Amino acid sequence: MKLATAVQMRELDRLATEEDGIPSIDLMEQAADGIVQTALELLPRRPGKCRAAVLCGAGNNGGDGISAARKLFLKGVHVRAFLVGSYEKLTQDALEETRRLSECGLELEHFEPENEEQRAWCGKSHVLIDAIFGVGLSREISPESDFAAAIHLINHCQGTVISADISSGVEADTGRILGCAVKADRTVTFTLAKPGHAVGDGALYAGDVTVWTIGIPEKRVKALTSRVQTVHETYAREALPRRKEDGHKGTFGKVLVIGGAVGYSGAPYLAASGAVHSGCGLVFLGVPESLWAVEAMKCISAMPFPLAEKEGGLSCKALPDLREKLAECDVLALGPGLGHGESAVRLVHTLLDETSKPIVLDADGINALEGHIDSLDGRRGRVTILTPHDGEFLRIGGELSHGDRVRAAREFAIRHGCILVLKGHRTLTATPEGNVLVNTTGNSGLAKGGSGDVLTGLIASLLAQGTTAVQAAALGVWLHGRAGDLAASRLTAYAMTPKDVISALPEALIEIGGACGAQMGMRTNDNPVSAADSLRQNRRR
Structure with missing residues (x-):
């Protein structure tokens, strides 16, 4: 799904009003319809028995809120609208909405942070609508301001909170919290979702996000080029490599996993298991000889x-055997549990330099780049996928101090000509062309040692089966997160383990059409048939 920046949304609004002749007040009215519909859905009783508080800024986002207050009043809801800011700064459309509100017998009240009667009304409201700031906010909110007081009041009320377009206090393009922010239960955003709904703390403050169409012509929306998109089930379904019915194990790719050191025998095993359980035809696992018996048993x-x-880790003397094995494989997964030994580091640099095969670099394979990023730069033009967490990313020169993870991932991928999978809440996949894919699956149960190794195996497996490098990375992340969600639903995020994630992969694959390749060909655009339904039909025959 496309994500639009604040600048892009302003341009869409301008095109709609100036070139398509749509009055801006009409766009505002339709935005308010989305807020009102959501509010009515969330009221615990019929409208006449419910209260609502609408806190509005002076900009057009506030105008959306003022219009919503009027429409809720006409539906019978007991509503009050409060202006957080100055009447003198109301935009032209917000002034018009204020006039319409007054005609209905309601007045836009000035918000007074110390007014106990106003606070009591908000505290007893069933729904609170946040329309203080929209997507244009770019400066920190002063903690002493009325804006901060209004935001804290909303967050401390018991009613359901709906944010108009984006939670006030969240930077639309980055998801950064600009001082303080409304923590919404629902966000009704207009025309397109924004990066701030999907990444950073903004993703945690948005609640459930509904995209509401406000009348901007579809041709304008389709023509918009977005460099940031979210990955959902539709993307995963389309990216999943199809299984040839007459295929053999060589058809479905060969992955070589290299890793392991004394004390780190689990990591390479989990990476290999991730590859095996996601469709790869042959998976080879090269480990130090002292670990071989352990891995062979598992x-x-x-x-x-x-x-x-050498000293419990791989030695450069392993290179001849590795070269021979790599020659017959399609993808190299390098780094899980490899250790920090000097020989292991040299081995990483040698393989990065020598092989033209695609490489998925993880864990200690990434750490080996510290101070030697030229080894990565030398692979420009060859497929290299890095899967760092924040600590590893910073270690190899990534920049996160500005709080913009999308920008950080994009700049790194462009600068070094690689595909970067920046792990964390809403993992990002950035490409050398500057595009960023935001994952939408996963939970805190994945924040455990070994989860990243499973992901490495998944990505390598999908790459070996013929997906593009970007698809392998983004689909691998989505599947990993979805399997994690399934595991958490059964076992809780507390109790689930990386092995449970692997065990949940079959179910995740079935959800996106991974069952029984013969049935996959039966789906059509106008008559979709699920794999399970198709299988039942074939059995009846």
Whole structure:
């Protein structure tokens, strides 16, 4: 799904009003309709028995709120609208909405932070509508301001909170909190969602997001080029590599996982398991010879083999065997549990330099780039996917101090010619072309040692099966998160483990059409048939 920046939304509004001749007040009225419909859905009783408080700024976002207050009043809701700011700063459309409100017998009241009667009304309201700031906010909110007081009041009330367009206090393009912000239960955003709904703290403050159409012509929306998009089930379904009915194990790709050191035997095993359980035909696992017996006992479907080691980790003497094995594989997954030994670091740099095969670089493979980012730069033009968490990202020169994760991921991917999977809440996949895909699955149960190793195996497997590098990264992240959500639903985020994520992969794959390849061809655009339904139909025959 496209995400639009504040500048892009302003341009869409301008095109609609100036070139398409749509009155801006009509756009405002339709925006208010979305707020009102959502509010009515959330009222616990019939409108005549419910209260609402609408806190409005002086801009057009406030105008949306003032219009919504009038419409709720006409529906029978007991509503009061409060202006957080100055009457003198009301925009032309907000002034018109204020006039219309007054004609209905309601007045736009000035918000007074110390007014106990106003606070009591808000405290007893069933619904509170936040229309203080829209997507144009770019400066910190002063903690002593009336704006901050209104935001804190909303957050401390018991009623359901609906934000108009975006939670007040959230920067639309980054998801940063600009001093303080409304924590909404629902957000009704207009025309397109914004990056601030999907990334950063803004994703945590948005609640459930509804995209409401306000009358901007569809041709304008379709023509908008978005460099940031979210990854949902539709993307995952389309990106999933199809299984050839007459395929054999070689058809579905060969992955070589290299990793492991004394004390880190679990990481390579989990990476190999992630690859095996996501469709890869053959998975080889190269580990230090002292770990080989352990991995051979654990790995039933993957094929471990011993490599020369030094001080508990892989030695550069393993390179001849690795070169031979890599020659027959399609993708290299490098780094899980590799350790920080000097020999292991040299081995990483050598493989990065020598092989033209796609590489998924994780964990200690990424750490080996610290102070040696030229090894990554030298692979420009070859497929390299990095999967760092924030700490690893900073270690190799990433910049997060400005609080804009999308910008940080994009700039790194462009600068180094790689695909960057920046892990965390709403994991980002950034491409060398400057596009960023925001994941929408996953939960805190994935924040455990070993989860990233499963993800590495998943991405490598999908890449080996023929997806594009960007699809492999974004789909791998989505599947990993979805399997994590399924595991958490059964076991809780507290109790689930990386192995539980692997166990949930079949269900996640079935959800996006991964069952029984013969049935996949039965879906059509105008007559969709699920894999399960198709299977039942075939059995009846």
